[in-house]
Amino acid sequence: MPIWKPFTQEKVAPCAVKIARGHGAYLEDEAGTQYLDLISSWWVNILGHANEEIADAIASQARRLEQVIFAGFSHEPAEVLCASLEKILPKSLRRFFFSDDGSTSVEVALKLAYQYFFNQGIKDRCTYINLEGAYHGDTLGAMSAAGNRSSYHSTFKSFFFRTYSIKFPDTPDEEKNALSALQDFLENEGLNICALIVEPLIQGAAGMRMYRAEFLEKIVNEVRKYGILVIFDEVMTGFGRTGTMFAMDQTQVLPDFICLSKGLTGGFLPLGLTVSTDAIYEAFYSDDSSKAFIHGHSYTANPISCAAAVKSLEILRRESTQLDIKRIAKVHSRNLESLPRAQNKRALGTIAAFEVESAAFAQEITSRLLSQGLIIRPLGNTIYFIPPYCIDSGDLERAYSQVAARLNFA
Ligand SMILES: Cc1ncc(COP(=O)(O)O)c(C=O)c1O
Structure with missing residues (x-):
């Protein structure tokens, strides 16, 4: 493909996931695999994908x-x-x-x-x-x-x-x-x-x-x-x-x-x-x-x-969206504390973050989590969640469990 990707060393980068559609907090590839977008597609997608309004x-x-x-x-x-x-x-x-x-x-x-x-x-x-x-x-x-x-x-x-x-x-x-x-x-x-x-x-x-x-x-x-x-x-x-x-x-x-x-x-x-x-x-x-x-x-x-x-x-500005923001903050504070092997756990509003021992380790576990349907893109050895406000609490809790299992396993 002649497309040159942003922030990417093309020589070592894995093949890009080709996304066909989005809905709410989910993206879907051409084969129909669903991915939970935990980074709001580079922090932009505050209200979810393909919002009809x-x-x-x-x-x-x-x-x-x-x-x-x-x-x-x-x-x-x-x-x-x-x-x-x-x-x-x-x-x-x-x-x-x-x-x-x-x-x-x-x-x-x-x-x-x-x-x-x-x-x-x-x-x-x-x-x-x-x-x-x-x-x-x-x-x-x-x-x-x-x-x-x-x-x-x-x-x-x-x-x-x-x-x-x-x-x-x-x-x-x-x-x-x-x-x-x-x-x-x-x-x-x-x-x-x-x-x-x-x-x-x-x-x-x-x-x-x-x-x-x-x-x-x-x-x-x-x-x-x-x-x-x-x-x-x-x-x-x-x-x-x-x-x-x-x-x-x-x-x-x-x-x-x-x-x-x-x-x-x-x-x-x-x-x-x-x-x-x-x-x-x-x-x-x-x-x-x-x-x-x-x-x-x-x-x-x-x-x-x-x-x-x-x-x-x-x-x-709707009350329901403002409540979603508060709801996400609560899910973060309920789940962040119990994450194993995570250091410097912190949250502010809808953003939660923590560090793992190395950038290579962060990269390795987030690549594995991608194959389990979670989109997380680490910053060095920092792993963070910054989801769309429409994310379902159960989905976010499950994502925390998947991350915890991966951290435990590794
Ligand atoms: C705080 C801050 N300022 C500016 C920018 C640049 O924005 P853009 O990528 O839309 O040019 C970013 C992008 O991540 C950012 O986080």
């Missing part, structure tokens, strides 16, 4: 208006989507800039942050602060923002712009040390920094690494003293994943930008959004056209993607 919304939008240039034109699905998001976002986040996916939503935030200062005559705020181990996407700016210690992107580090990485803290003592190192750095460099970018409460690709809201609050409050902007990358954590609509809802701080994608369309279509404040917007609002944000993508705010997102948000 979203499929209908897409079909009806496709028949009415499939695409229109978004400069100089607008359309109802985009406007309804922003109005729906305004209801669930903090009041200050009310300027919506569309893009295509998580990486581009991050690129937009990084560029807006820099140009916010540039438009005010401040041109030397070129450095960004991140949290060690961050992942913000695979485009050059998003890779740079994650810092040159990211294990994913070291090949490209000669291209990266300057960043300072806050050391990831695992204990209160490490939090103190990381904060004091940040304070020292800011004393010298604070006025050269453009923005802090973080995945709030949980770093996804780093291995579902969780950290305390109090630490996030402290670093945000610290950088604010130097006028540094704050970007929350909620591409993975948004839309109920962490048990609240957004991870930031569990903190006492607000960002200047939030990046959204993945669950935004219920996992049906690519779409990105960078939402910012009036203060940011006003720095671009001018008689001087050079102050405009000259950035856009061919499919910016595609009407079909927006229609999918509007329907997905409507379903997400």
Whole structure:
């Protein structure tokens, strides 16, 4: 097959499973074998596969208006989507800039942050602060923002712009040390920094690494003293994943930008959004056209993607879906503790994770579990569940038993 797969060493990769259809939390291959999708197909599919209401919304939008240039034109699905998001976002986040996916939503935030200062005559705020181990996407700016210690992107580090990485803290003592190192750095460099970018409460690709809201609050409050902007990358954590609509809802701080994608369309279509404040917007609002944000993508705010997102948000806000999110959190806490040979067991909302002794072992057992009908894709030696919210509790419990049996057996 001439298809080149993402994140794959083609030489050693097993043959890809060819999926023919999906339904709820299940995917089915061409031979009719069913697989329970415990990773929501790269964390996007929050409401299950082939959700009929979203499929209908897409079909009806496709028949009415499939695409229109978004400069100089607008359309109802985009406007309804922003109005729906305004209801669930903090009041200050009310300027919506569309893009295509998580990486581009991050690129937009990084560029807006820099140009916010540039438009005010401040041109030397070129450095960004991140949290060690961050992942913000695979485009050059998003890779740079994650810092040159990211294990994913070291090949490209000669291209990266300057960043300072806050050391990831695992204990209160490490939090103190990381904060004091940040304070020292800011004393010298604070006025050269453009923005802090973080995945709030949980770093996804780093291995579902969780950290305390109090630490996030402290670093945000610290950088604010130097006028540094704050970007929350909620591409993975948004839309109920962490048990609240957004991870930031569990903190006492607000960002200047939030990046959204993945669950935004219920996992049906690519779409990105960078939402910012009036203060940011006003720095671009001018008689001087050079102050405009000259950035856009061919499919910016595609009407079909927006229609999918509007329907997905409507379903997400229903009481039954909110109860599903709580139900999954309970299944995690009932089952996680009893897993044998699992270390550092942790859960937040619908996400559960633990470590096994090595990446090779994680790979071996998840390959075996795939042949038993479970889709789990480890991150190094981390195994995690991030299922669609419609997953049946019994199915999730059975998956835990299968994983436990496999861990015991190995
Ligand atoms: C926190 C975070 N930001 C950005 C991205 C990039 O999103 P995309 O793969 O849609 O470009 C990801 C993807 O996993 C992510 O987890």
